[in-house]
Amino acid sequence: MRTGQTQLFIPGPTNVPEVVRQAMNVAQQDMRAHDFGDLTLPIFADLKTLFRCETGRVMLFPGSGTAAWEAAITNTLNTGDRILIARHGQFSTLWAQMAERLGLVVEAIDLAWGAACPVNEIARRLGADREGAIKAVFVTHNETATGVTSDVAGVRRALDECFHDALLFVDGVSSIGSLDFRMEEWGVDLAVAGTQKGLMCPAGLGILGVSDKAMAASRTATMRRAYFDFADMAAMNAVGQFPYTPPTPLLHGLRRALDRILREEGLDAVIARHRRLAEAVRRGVAAMGLEIVAEHHSICSDTVTAIRVPEGVDARDVIRIAYDEFNTSLGSGLGPLNGRVFRIGHLGDLNEAMVLTALSVAELALVRAGADLRFGAGVGAAQAHFAAQRGTAPRMQIAAE
Amino acid sequence: MRTGQTQLFIPGPTNVPEVVRQAMNVAQQDMRAHDFGDLTLPIFADLKTLFRCETGRVMLFPGSGTAAWEAAITNTLNTGDRILIARHGQFSTLWAQMAERLGLVVEAIDLAWGAACPVNEIARRLGADREGAIKAVFVTHNETATGVTSDVAGVRRALDECFHDALLFVDGVSSIGSLDFRMEEWGVDLAVAGTQKGLMCPAGLGILGVSDKAMAASRTATMRRAYFDFADMAAMNAVGQFPYTPPTPLLHGLRRALDRILREEGLDAVIARHRRLAEAVRRGVAAMGLEIVAEHHSICSDTVTAIRVPEGVDARDVIRIAYDEFNTSLGSGLGPLNGRVFRIGHLGDLNEAMVLTALSVAELALVRAGADLRFGAGVGAAQAHFAAQRGTAPRMQIAAE
């Protein structure tokens, strides 16, 4: 049997803070009560702040982030519409696949898994699209499978520079609430998130930012939809309700998580913390002598790091050993990375001690799976980084090496 | 401010038992861990028992019961298919509307709200459908808006007697787990439920029973679908997983609720309890001198009772007063019944004392809203019924009148 704290370092669902967990420990209530909006309307408003969305709106669909992907597509596009998307990881690939299933024509740019969204190539194709055949550009802001963050603002500039009218879809599931994301400034039309990542709640609500332009598109778009219909949702949301029964404990959790992010820690501080902790993870991994999947330091994700195991080691063993022997969940390599990569999720409610735990268990599991590492090397590099951040003098750090 | 226990007598979400609430108070976990199926596979198996489904399967879709409605349609029918449905309440009406939105041709039988599904008329139409144009019959087993239970077995017989091949869809959202429901015996092909009614959990998972015939239909059905796709779900469910992140606390709650229903109280006992408590509600309502919406005693629902308020009283006032003054949620009248009806939900985790509470607050709110009732009359009738059930001699009961 397992004893002790279970350590969760997957890139979602993430650890739920105590205060959020408390908030979800509630009795059921009537979602048609006249004061239900006292709970929900401020959540909708706060989500706009979180998305940095001013003129649009944010909707909550009971379901997962995948549900929000589908809602985005079926409400704003038409069967046969062409979309442009880079496939550079599992989630961008799955999103393209969903688009095809739902009847869109997918123009895919296939890249190595580890690359970022190719802004120049996107710009070139948009420039070449004189007739405006491309109805939407899909960008995976943070590719959770590879730990790569892409330049959404760059894609917006590409659209603007050739006066292209395509809708800009962004998968922000593992970025919004953790990385810098600016729906309004970047002109994002549909921005997808979920409760179980940066928002530090259990899964159960897909979150969708919808620009006014996307809302307008939904009024004429003809794909069949019911559960995900924007008009139904918007009409009920206007009075603080939902077209069907929402998961109320999760709404209470979301309420508390938003308070924490926006009012207690502050969104900018949250983003800075993710950067600081991620850098420690990367230093630790480098000190272990391992490579990461992201092709360049400038595109490394601050929410998840995908790490290549040494030759001769099976990443599935690393993950299994961490889980079975040390009660620690690491993320697996997805698709073609399976067996070659493990991932450390470092988003949501995280701190320095947790990073040290993740690295120390990873080292231990790697050695148990056959890797030849010096114990403590990765942890030590992260410790040195944290000490330096706190101002411990360089001399001490050198002594510590 | 409100003090004291909040009383919840809406027909869903229902009161969550303490043991279920405890079970949901968990840390997050990895839904891709190799032992995640230890949690989920027995849930799938138990849901089959709950649905009395032997040869088919039961799926869980993150979302609401409405999501399961959509999954049922988009996986098994084709655009332009004709379906037959009786509209005799809000939920049957909404279901028909969804079918239309999703591209089906709806052959509706419109009845008074308060009527049950007209088995004879269904049989007549099926018999007349020589070409098999009707691809599905939709039956609302328990119409939550009116408190009416329909005869699903009768519809099955109608299908069988004319050797009709249409799929049988049943909305069991407010019946499965509370009323007698037999998926296998009644040949139901798609049976919809949710976590927030008889299963005594918060909302968050749509539950869908799928017969082998429906599964076969899904392999050729061509409606576009992605989030709700049976094939994806079935493939992942086979190893105890989901195509996307499920709400794990709710899965733990469902696990506990199923133990309680199937192993601790026993499904037959649960159904008998619903009958016993519902009868007390009806006797109480009758003793208040009020009418119920259900047209005949034989079709009264054992999970919800829709009650007409006296002339000159606005049911919305009754509901508002119960909520604002007495911290008690009653269900509202839906659609054309709004203002004329209030509802008492009596399903899930309920007992005698709660029925007495519901009736006593209803009396109080009715009087406060202007009704001319004798205080204690309804409660007294229910008390007498409970006493008699426990064997208190008739003499005593007569004395008590």
Added chain:
Amino acid sequence: MRTGQTQLFIPGPTNVPEVVRQAMNVAQQDMRAHDFGDLTLPIFADLKTLFRCETGRVMLFPGSGTAAWEAAITNTLNTGDRILIARHGQFSTLWAQMAERLGLVVEAIDLAWGAACPVNEIARRLGADREGAIKAVFVTHNETATGVTSDVAGVRRALDECFHDALLFVDGVSSIGSLDFRMEEWGVDLAVAGTQKGLMCPAGLGILGVSDKAMAASRTATMRRAYFDFADMAAMNAVGQFPYTPPTPLLHGLRRALDRILREEGLDAVIARHRRLAEAVRRGVAAMGLEIVAEHHSICSDTVTAIRVPEGVDARDVIRIAYDEFNTSLGSGLGPLNGRVFRIGHLGDLNEAMVLTALSVAELALVRAGADLRFGAGVGAAQAHFAAQRGTAPRMQIAAE
């Protein structure tokens, strides 16, 4: 097996409000951390407000109210000291017994169970005590066994009028936080409470108000004590800590309960609510044709009502039936009242609907135990009272009879 909400109408532990329950759902923490006082010091301050204590202090002893009784005695009195106490119920009797066991000489005034503390007789004895042999007067502010509230202010006047220096001990376990209690104004020296009554938390902390005079007495008092020592406790409390490990989840619950009482509902409103609900209970009991134990309306407790069962009925059957058949806990008759009395606790987090539940289950259990009652009579009287309080016109009330 039991289903549905468990109804708790004992006079403690009382129902814990949802917000308090949430607050106790916490991880453990270091009670020696430098910021532990951020939690505890405001609790100590708020408890002073609750006790209406200005110049003294309030201490928390891990234990029960009985522990606080013992702490009060052993810190301020000396072996062989004479104390004056009226015995008019189980708790005043037990307190006197404790005093004897701890080596005090108990001068008891024995009264019928149902009487209040006899202020005139107390005054007479104090007046006769020229030598000041009486070192303390013990008053049970609210005798939980009989549902009788006594006049503490009267006892203070009696002390003052004969310039008597005895310490004034008050058992406020079932009064403080629910009834009007004024430690400073009434010159109470030692005031005992617990977390599990008006404070709406689980049991686990004895609460003790200590006047400056009592604190001074503790410096010279010579009874042996260690766990309960005031000096140790006061020294540690000064920095927000305890001499030993306190139950931290309960401290968090208490923190939340105090916010609710003092800031959300307001102490005066809490007291008024107790009065309003208690009156409904008494009217209900009267309408059932039953007697209460309190000898006069003017001394009836607003937190608990002790009810005599009719001849030929065993109160233990009433309680057992309510519990076994209707999942409802009623209080038992204590000591000589066992079998002849049951009690309804109506303190803490209570509302109108809960009172109606208590009365309706009591009626049902009484009939099942053999009483000859008209069902609904008691509930109806309480409903009429609540309707009248809310302003429903007298005509309607009469019609309702």
Added chain:
Amino acid sequence: MRTGQTQLFIPGPTNVPEVVRQAMNVAQQDMRAHDFGDLTLPIFADLKTLFRCETGRVMLFPGSGTAAWEAAITNTLNTGDRILIARHGQFSTLWAQMAERLGLVVEAIDLAWGAACPVNEIARRLGADREGAIKAVFVTHNETATGVTSDVAGVRRALDECFHDALLFVDGVSSIGSLDFRMEEWGVDLAVAGTQKGLMCPAGLGILGVSDKAMAASRTATMRRAYFDFADMAAMNAVGQFPYTPPTPLLHGLRRALDRILREEGLDAVIARHRRLAEAVRRGVAAMGLEIVAEHHSICSDTVTAIRVPEGVDARDVIRIAYDEFNTSLGSGLGPLNGRVFRIGHLGDLNEAMVLTALSVAELALVRAGADLRFGAGVGAAQAHFAAQRGTAPRMQIAAE
């Protein structure tokens, strides 16, 4: 503000396992209900198993472990009785102090803090006590302040060898349920524990094992007591109840914790796990180049390690930095060790990853407080120990150094 998991490595209260935490999330209940014993009686029985007590009994006193100390003394000894106790740490010193306060004559053997109970000297004094003046020997099985475990069996042998009749008191607060403890075999008469250490619950109940000999002594012992009286407690416990209101949520937590220890992990496995994890802590500390307080490896505690900081470093800084900067609670040095020692508690619900976290944060805090350590050294030694335990070949371990 603090983010992320709070790390708790104090020697109590310890981390509460998820299942225990769930179990405590309950509504209140009637502690006088006829079935309350269904909860409590098996707890009493299981506690006997945990204490390895066959002929005696185990009592639960609402309060802390200190309360149980007092109960042990006041029920079995008489004012003026001589007791023999070694003072070799904060808790043995406080216990001796309590004994003096309660009127006993304390014969103390003062030793260096870091020494164990001196069995030979105890034997010598018992042998010299021809008249049996020594009525009790007090042994601190595990001195939490120094991380030293003493030889209780040896003290029993010393008593037996000179046929001495003194009662054997054992403070097992930080040993019982974590270290090998044998009440029956070692002839312990009074064994003190608490809920907040090895039992992995919040504080709130003092636990006291009482031998038949101690029970017999209580029948004639004349110290004044009320709250802690054995006779009252035993009489109520016999029917599964308490003389006053117990903290029921904690009883539910204790119920679950006992299941886990005795049935799921197994007491022997729990003890072995403590040994295994403690050894890793000690190896880590040694690799950091630090000394521990325990004077010899053979007396090192498997539940807590007290670590001396290097010259020029203030241990209070280490603790403050760990807490303020890294959200981690370490134990402080007590009494004369304050500022010179910090402690790592490694008892209760612990695993390998948590040990690595403790060591890595300790290293970081030490460096931040001015120590000159090589980052990762301590963690690495613990990792190597864990890897070796799991069977990773020595070659690999050497490579890893």
